[in-house]
Every structure is written in C-alpha cells, then in structure tokens.
Amino acid sequence: MTKITSNQVRHVANLARLRVSDEEVQTFTNQLEGLLEHFSAISAIDTKGVQPTSHPIAINNVFRKDVPTPSLSQEQVLSNAPSSEDNRFSVPQILGESE
Amino acid sequence: MTITISKDTQFEAVIGLEVHVELSTATKLFCGCANDFGSDPNTNVCPVCMALPGSLPVLNERVVEFALRIGEALDFDVPTQSVFHRKNYFYPDMPKNFQTSQYDQPICMDGKLEIQTSEGTKVIRIERAHMEEDTGKSTHVGSSGRLHGADYSLVDYNRAGVPLMEIVSRPDISSSQEARAYVSELRAVLKSIDVSDVKMEEGSMRVDANVSVRPVGQEQLGIRAEIKNMNSLRSLGRAVDFEIARQIALVKSGEPVIQETRHWDENAGKTSSMRSKEEANDYRYFPEPDLVPVVPTDDMREMVHSSMPELPAQKRTRLVDDWNISDSDARTLVSNPELYEFVQVAVSIGGTDIAKDATSFAIIEVAGELNEKGLAIDVAPITSENLAQVCTLVANAELSRNQAKTLLGYLVDRGGVVSSLVQELGLKQVSDTGALEAIVDEVLAQYSDDVAQWADADEGKRKKLQGFFMGKCMAQSKGQGNPQIFNSLIESKLGN
Numbered sequence A: 001m002t003k004i005t006s007n008q009v010r011h012v013a014n015l016a017r018l019r020v021s022d023e024e025v026q027t028f029t030n031q032l033e034g035l036l037e038h039f040s041a042i043s044a045i046d047t048k049g050v051q052p053t054s055h056p057i058a059i060n061n062v063f064r065k066d067v068p069t070p071s072l073s074q075e076q077v078l079s080n081a082p083s084s085e086d087n088r089f090s091v092p093q094i095l096g097e098s099e
Numbered sequence B: 001m002t003i004t005i006s007k008d009t010q011f012e013a014v015i016g017l018e019v020h021v022e023l024s025t026a027t028k029l030f031c032g033c034a035n036d037f038g039s040d041p042n043t044n045v046c047p048v049c050m051a052l053p054g055s056l057p058v059l060n061e062r063v064v065e066f067a068l069r070i071g072e073a074l075d076f077d078v079p080t081q082s083v084f085h086r087k088n089y090f091y092p093d094m095p096k097n098f099q100t101s102q103y104d105q106p107i108c109m110d111g112k113l114e115i116q117t118s119e120g121t122k123v124i125r126i127e128r129a130h131m132e133e134d135t136g137k138s139t140h141v142g143s144s145g146r147l148h149g150a151d152y153s154l155v156d157y158n159r160a161g162v163p164l165m166e167i168v169s170r171p172d173i174s175s176s177q178e179a180r181a182y183v184s185e186l187r188a189v190l191k192s193i194d195v196s197d198v199k200m201e202e203g204s205m206r207v208d209a210n211v212s213v214r215p216v217g218q219e220q221l222g223i224r225a226e227i228k229n230m231n232s233l234r235s236l237g238r239a240v241d242f243e244i245a246r247q248i249a250l251v252k253s254g255e256p257v258i259q260e261t262r263h264w265d266e267n268a269g270k271t272s273s274m275r276s277k278e279e280a281n282d283y284r285y286f287p288e289p290d291l292v293p294v295v296p297t298d299d300m301r302e303m304v305h306s307s308m309p310e311l312p313a314q315k316r317t318r319l320v321d322d323w324n325i326s327d328s329d330a331r332t333l334v335s336n337p338e339l340y341e342f343v344q345v346a347v348s349i350g351g352t353d354i355a356k357d358a359t360s361f362a363i364i365e366v367a368g369e370l371n372e373k374g375l376a377i378d379v380a381p382i383t384s385e386n387l388a389q390v391c392t393l394v395a396n397a398e399l400s401r402n403q404a405k406t407l408l409g410y411l412v413d414r415g416g417v418v419s420s421l422v423q424e425l426g427l428k429q430v431s432d433t434g435a436l437e438a439i440v441d442e443v444l445a446q447y448s449d450d451v452a453q454w455a456d457a458d459e460g461k462r463k464k465l466q467g468f469f470m471g472k473c474m475a476q477s478k479g480q481g482n483p484q485i486f487n488s489l490i491e492s493k494l495g496n
Ligand SMILES: [Zn+2]
Pocket: B028, B031, B032, B033, B044, B045, B046, B047, B048, B049, B050, B161
C-alpha cells in the first residue's frame, strides 16, 4: 500500500482552500494514513468479474415531474448566513474565477 | 516529426468548443424551485439546492427528456445507463461545495453536427453531452471590474441547480468562422427542438473555446488555452482570432504557450490570464450516492424519437427543393422563425408558385425595412395575406416587380387592403397589347431621329437605343406598362 505524503496533504488542503500549519499537516498525514490502512482491507477482496456498482440500491430512473413547489422565504434562506447584504450571502474574497 | 519554426512557418489552429446550455424547464434539476431568470435574489431556493443537511435531490424527468431530444438532434449515442458524479471544488457559488455533473458515463456520447464553411460542408464531431447543474451568481464588491482584488462577494443562489447540458465538441474546428458557424448551427438546432432559449447575450448559452496552434503538417497538438467570457457570436469570433494570433506570435518568438484559462475582455479586445486551471483529477469526481442511475427505456426513447420536430438542416433542404429558393435564402428563413412563419402562411395562401417571390420580397423588402425601423414582423402592419396577394399579382403579370416593391413599402409602413392600394397608387400593370402599342407608336414617332439610327447601329448601340425607347414608354405609361410586352413590341417594330 502506498504511503500518504505530507505534500499530498498540503495539496488537498490547498484545493479545499484550507490553511494548515506544519503541525496539522503531520497530524492529518498520520490520521489519513490510518484511515486508508483501515480501508485497505477492501482491496484484498477478489472483484474479478464483478460489475462496478454505481449505486448500492438496485433501482434506477427515479424522477419527479417538472412542476414547481414552494421555495423558502428570503428570510429563511438567509437565516443561517453569518453575513448577508442586499438579500444575498456575503462571502470572503474569491481568488480566481468563479465558474 | 518536429518542425523547425521560422518566420515563414505556416500555422493552423485547432479549436474545440464547450457549450453550456440552460434548459428551459419549469423547475431546477433536482428540486421544485422555479427555473426563473430575473427573480429577486435568493427567492428560488430550497433545502435541496442549498444542500441543507438531510435534503435529497430527485431528478427532473423533463431534463432527461430534453437530453434525449438533444441526443436525437445531434446524432448522439445514448448509452444504456448514465450516472451522476460529484465534481468537488471550493467556491462559494455552489453551496454544496460540489457540483452535481456527469463524468465517465454521460447521457450522450459521440454525436456530430454539420456546418457550412467556405469550402463546403464540414462535419464537426461532438465528444459528449452531459447533464449538470448551474452555479449561483456571485457579484464582487470592490473597486476592480474583475473578481481579483474584490474585498468580498455577494451570492444569489437562484441559478444554483438550474439544469444545464454541456455539449463538448472534438477539436475539429479550425477557424473563427467555423467556430461561429458551429455555434450558430447548434443554436438553431437547440432552438428548433425547444429545449432552451439559447441566448448568448443573456447567458442561457455560454461558449468556452479551447484553442491551440501548430505548424501545418505537425501531427502533435500544441498546448491549448481555454477562453471564457464571450457573450455573442461576434465576440467569440474576435476572441478566437485574437488567441490564435497571440499563440502564433509566442511560438514564433520561441516562447512557450501555457495551458491556462484566459478571460476575454470585449472592450480591450484581448484575452488575459486567469488562475491556472486545476487538473481534472483535482475535482475528485466520484459517483453521486444520492442519485440512482438513469436508464433510458425503450418507451422514453421512442416517445422522444416520434415527437422530434423538423431540424434546421432538414427544413433548409425541404425549402430549397419545394420552394425553389436559394440555400442562402433558406438559411435566412430557418434562422428567423418569425420571418419563416410569415412567409409560410403567405405560401399556404398563394401556393408554392409564389414561394420564391414571397421569400425574396419578405427578406429584402419586408424584413429589411422592418430592421431599419427596429420593428418585429409579428407586430408589423403588413400581413402574410398582403404578401400572398402582392406575389399573386406579380405572378399574373398584373404588377411589375418594381410596383410590387413600392406596394410592399406602403404595406410595411401602414398596412392596408392590397386591391384598393393598387387603385389608389395607380399601380395596376397594363398588359393590354392594344393600349401599349399605341404608346410605343407615339414614342417612336416622337423620337424618329433616334429610330433612324437603328438600321446601321451595332449591337451595343441597339441595346442602348432599346433601353432609351423602353424608358420613354414606361414614363408615358406612368410606370404601369408591362415591360415584357413593351420590349417585344419595340423589337418587332424596329425590325432587324
Ligand atoms: Zn431548490
């Protein structure tokens, strides 16, 4: 099994826009290492000839009609927001593009 | 094979287009919130599109139907099963911190679209089309015009969860003209199957262009840049041309092209670098556990197949064949549904014999005039009945083409009844040979000196003389004489 490196942890933290200290990187590297080891038991199972599962329940085509249902009120929508302005969520500065 | 670059090296562009189309459903992709442009901020939002704990998405069946229609119209394969994935990324425009999209099992694969280029018909292959949700709309608050340097942003989630189809072409496009032709034809197709209002200016159709260049003859592709923020066909063309020139200049001067996303600035007329794009695997796609696979049944496929309307290309072929009009006129009609409807009704009244005249009058005299006035055809005073009647008069030689144009000018301006306008304006074409012969005799007698020159005149001179007599005859008849009859009368009287 491949080891998790501290650089991988830094990379993922960067993708998630998380600032992590050197100490935290060490902690997370150890923790993630342990997690992956735990899951590595799955790799031991022989899956030759088994179709990949895209969903644990063997059903498909669950649809709803294209009919509007009530949305929340603006007050409800914004009630959990730490900060809002002009009925919109106020968020910290975004670096780079918004897609 | 490596090609040495010199100042004379010829380059070619390799372009692929990613087109996002907002589907015109009543509700969002996974919840019953209204899919509505222009509502108050955060009024079309619910626990599902906000990803509040415990909420579960349920797929809108209309979106699947629209996707299958797109599949049919663009000649896609629709695999047995398609699956949603989570595309993980961290921007506040998606409250879930991921976008529900499709990855390795999209609903549509391997399609194509035919476009017209200066060298004829070209097939552009389309790699895939997949369903995904749109993001919220963030507005920066700060001094600069871009998000960079903004102090904070305000987010409206009304658009978050609105259904999109992303249609990804293969890099088969080789110029800005072809890019425009592709988007324009794609727009016509999507409009005809009624899945989106496809307005680039309003963002219901968004086009990103992957552009690279390479020396002619080189197999290997150059490094590509992805260009964003073109909001019209014109700006797409300009952005692609700019980017091709920029990359060629870089390569010629020995500098590397960087793989990156670039932002098109319409006012400055140039592209500039954005943050370098995360690698595809950085999105850590994984199957969406809250949604089950989509398995289009035979019934669903058949329903879509049997309800397909006529596609633009089929319509053009039909019009060229049945109405005997030019390909370019057919193109104009098909890309202007209101104008097509206007002519179509006239033809259904007057018969296909008038179709050619009705089309050319409608395009030049009617639409041309209305464009200048900035008026839409469906609210203009002129009616399809008017057009049909004018064309029938022309077909029966009761009205000359020039008279028809005058008459149409009046009708476009203020409408009216064709038969009374013909009287009022004195536009009736006179085809009575006796009456016309009297005019010809009179004119020839009046200009006997010119008639005397006829016998010895060469062909060019004769043509001039004939035109001169013709002009006099038309003037004498106040423009109402049938020009064909005048012509043959003049010819027979002058002899050889
Ligand atoms: Zn919702």
